[in-house]
Amino acid sequence: MAVLAAVAALLTACSSGSGPSGSGPSGSGPSGSGPSQEVPAPLAPTTAEPAGANPSASSVLVCSDEAREDITEALGVAPTAIDPPTWADHVYSCRYRYPAGSFTLSVKELSSVAETTAYMDALAQRLGSTRTEDGLGEGAFVTTNGSVVVRKDFKVLLVDDTDLPPGLGSPPITPPQTALLVARTIIGCWTGA
Numbered sequence: 001m002a003v004l005a006a007v008a009a010l011l012t013a014c015s016s017g018s019g020p021s022g023s024g025p026s027g028s029g030p031s032g033s034g035p036s037q038e039v040p041a042p043l044a045p046t047t048a049e050p051a052g053a054n055p056s057a058s059s060v061l062v063c064s065d066e067a068r069e070d071i072t073e074a075l076g077v078a079p080t081a082i083d084p085p086t087w088a089d090h091v092y093s094c095r096y097r098y099p100a101g102s103f104t105l106s107v108k109e110l111s112s113v114a115e116t117t118a119y120m121d122a123l124a125q126r127l128g129s130t131r132t133e134d135g136l137g138e139g140a141f142v143t144t145n146g147s148v149v150v151r152k153d154f155k156v157l158l159v160d161d162t163d164l165p166p167g168l169g170s171p172p173i174t175p176p177q178t179a180l181l182v183a184r185t186i187i188g189c190w191t192g193a
Contacts (some may be wrong), residue, residue: 052109055092058155058190059107060085063094067105067186071096074185075178076170100165103178106188108156116154123149123156133180137187146176148183152190159183 061067063085072078083095093106110116119137128144137150137157151159159182164175173181 055107056086056155059092059109062092062095062105062107062157062186064098068096070185070189071128071182074181075168075173077168082115083106085088089180098165098168101168102163103182104158104160104163105158105182106158108158110156112152112154116151116156119156120149120151120157123158133183140183142180146174146179148179150183150187152189157183159185159186 010188012030061081062073068079068082078096079096080099081097085092090108090109090156093104094110095102108119110119123143124141125148127147129141130144131142133140133142133148133150136148137152140148140150142148145162147161148157148159152160159179160174161179166175166179167173168175
């Protein structure tokens with residue numbers, strides 16, 4: 001139950017437009033008689049973009065301060081460090097370090113539905129797929145070791161939990177639960193392709 005409550009809170013935080021880019025007007029309404037109601041701007045339609053020379057905003061998000069804050073809120077414990085992100089072969093990646101272990105987030109950017117499907121299939125073959133996760137991205141599965149793979153547009157997120165301790169967070173949860181919670185947190189914050 002605590003994990004579900006944390007996910008609900010995070011999805012609200014990501015979609016609330018907190019921070020500089022989501023801030024709206026404040027103060028008096030048009031007549032100056034009281035506070036105005038903040039109306040969220042509609043999301044611009046997005047289309048899947050092919051992999052480019054540089055990582056997309058969605059990929060960069062996984063290692064950003066925003067993601068760090070949201071993951072800290074979800075897990076109830078802050079990382080001691082996040083390794084500098086890398087970008088190689090269209091994979092953006094970083095490691096979140098904790099006193100007793102770590103997990104790695106990576107996003108592979110691809111250029112078509114066929115490429116993305118082939119990459120997901122290759123990961124399922126290489127890492128093993130124990131079950132699918134409905135309602136997460138445009139397809140997701142849990143690997144044999146409990147890591148989580150999620151597809152969104154032409155991107156594939158991997159939350160690798162192989163270096164996590166048996167219990168992380170407050171309250172402590174298992175590595176597979178951690179990977180799933182982190183994946184839901186990131187996908188809940190991805191608003192673009």
